[in-house]
Amino acid sequence: MLKYVDEYRNAELAGELSQKIKGISTRPFNIMEVCGGHTMSIRKSGIQKIVGGHINLVSGPGCPVCVTSIEDIEKIIALSEEKNAAIATFGDLFYVPGKKKSLADKKAEGSDVRIVYSVSDVLKFAKKEPGKDFIFISIGFETTTPTVAAAVKQAKEENIKNFFILSLNKTMPNALRAVLAHENSKIDALICPGHVSTITGTEMYKFLVEKLGVSCCISGFEPLDILRAIYVLTENFEKGRKVLANAYERAVREKGNIKAKLIMEEVFAESDASWRGFGVIPGSGLRLKKEYSSFDAEKHFDIEIKNVKENPECKCGDILRGFNKPADCSLFKTACTPDTPKGACMVSSEGACAAWYRYGE
Amino acid sequence: MCWSVPGKIIKIDGNVSTVEIAGVKKEVHLDLLEDARIGEYVLVHAGYAIQKVDEEKAKFTIDFFNGKNDA
Numbered sequence: 001m002l003k004y005v006d007e008y009r010n011a012e013l014a015g016e017l018s019q020k021i022k023g024i025s026t027r028p029f030n031i032m033e034v035c036g037g038h039t040m041s042i043r044k045s046g047i048q049k050i051v052g053g054h055i056n057l058v059s060g061p062g063c064p065v066c067v068t069s070i071e072d073i074e075k076i077i078a079l080s081e082e083k084n085a086a087i088a089t090f091g092d093l094f095y096v097p098g099k100k101k102s103l104a105d106k107k108a109e110g111s112d113v114r115i116v117y118s119v120s121d122v123l124k125f126a127k128k129e130p131g132k133d134f135i136f137i138s139i140g141f142e143t144t145t146p147t148v149a150a151a152v153k154q155a156k157e158e159n160i161k162n163f164f165i166l167s168l169n170k171t172m173p174n175a176l177r178a179v180l181a182h183e184n185s186k187i188d189a190l191i192c193p194g195h196v197s198t199i200t201g202t203e204m205y206k207f208l209v210e211k212l213g214v215s216c217c218i219s220g221f222e223p224l225d226i227l228r229a230i231y232v233l234t235e236n237f238e239k240g241r242k243v244l245a246n247a248y249e250r251a252v253r254e255k256g257n258i259k260a261k262l263i264m265e266e267v268f269a270e271s272d273a274s275w276r277g278f279g280v281i282p283g284s285g286l287r288l289k290k291e292y293s294s295f296d297a298e299k300h301f302d303i304e305i306k307n308v309k310e311n312p313e314c315k316c317g318d319i320l321r322g323f324n325k326p327a328d329c330s331l332f333k334t335a336c337t338p339d340t341p342k343g344a345c346m347v348s349s350e351g352a353c354a355a356w357y358r359y360g361e
Numbered sequence: 362m363c364w365s366v367p368g369k370i371i372k373i374d375g376n377v378s379t380v381e382i383a384g385v386k387k388e389v390h391l392d393l394l395e396d397a398r399i400g401e402y403v404l405v406h407a408g409y410a411i412q413k414v415d416e417e418k419a420k421f422t423i424d425f426f427n428g429k430n431d432a
Contacts, residue, residue: 004402062363118376143363195404228422250416257393
């Protein structure tokens, strides 16, 4: 029994809740689940199938691996060729193909590439092997960035000189604005990422409701949590109301985690960032502040990336923006499979293409 | 990737705690929490506790699913 998880997986209650949703749903309603974790949970538990035909669930840009641009993948590959240095990465990035190679290929060729569960593991490596440089590939949204900020602070306090990060961290607000303000967007409402919101709080979404007229409901990741968010959004949509709702009260407060936000602000400053499928989104990235720039891998190592382009046949970008579904891509399930991924959306365990491949359309 | 799992703090040693998740004990950093205490449930993400679980609110949600209150 996993407390605060198993209670939210009751199939009988899920059936009742889906009947309630069907009962109030009278017209087409497009809901984007922003987070890749939600995409996976929705597909795995068959939620799209049980909520009825009016509700269309669309995957969004909330999978950090999926939105990592090809230029940034090439930077990672270039760093893996540094002598006397090791790359430390979350497992999801390991198989993402660059222009020619992935980190898995580089490891097979002899590069020191280590998969870690936490950035704190990388600090341990750096302390244990002082003669080697360790480069942590820092991807993630507001959930993950504070953990990296805490590690960078610790590295400074403990004067660890062989620990570096490649900051590919991204923030949600401007990416959501880019999705929703686009002329082709058909999104009526958002299921907002539960764990990003534990840090940011509910207040981050106010502008989406007030300025862009899109309802938002923060949700946990278990099937009942997601069904409840769909119910709340559908009920308000049917009544013509725009709302900001929190259906993950056990973990999300209005102001979020203030201490985590302060640590993040102490270490990182806002920057522009390149997103797969979007291009550069102003103010959507994070770079290390000057006081912490000695930990910046891009400053310490001399890497240069020449113009690289995404595979034009891969529709990952349009899928992340909600314009297409995986089945709309000509590569899906033909040239592109989990064994032969052409884009990050098929590699990441939370990618829309991987979810559709594994659990069906 | 933003996955996190709830677990119970069973030991605290400075900034590092031991959290039990489904019977498995994990080392979890507490740098991001203000005042974590033994016995509390926290959400664990990538080796760090990112938020406490509010037990009262959790009960409210369970009650909603059982038809005892509104969404």
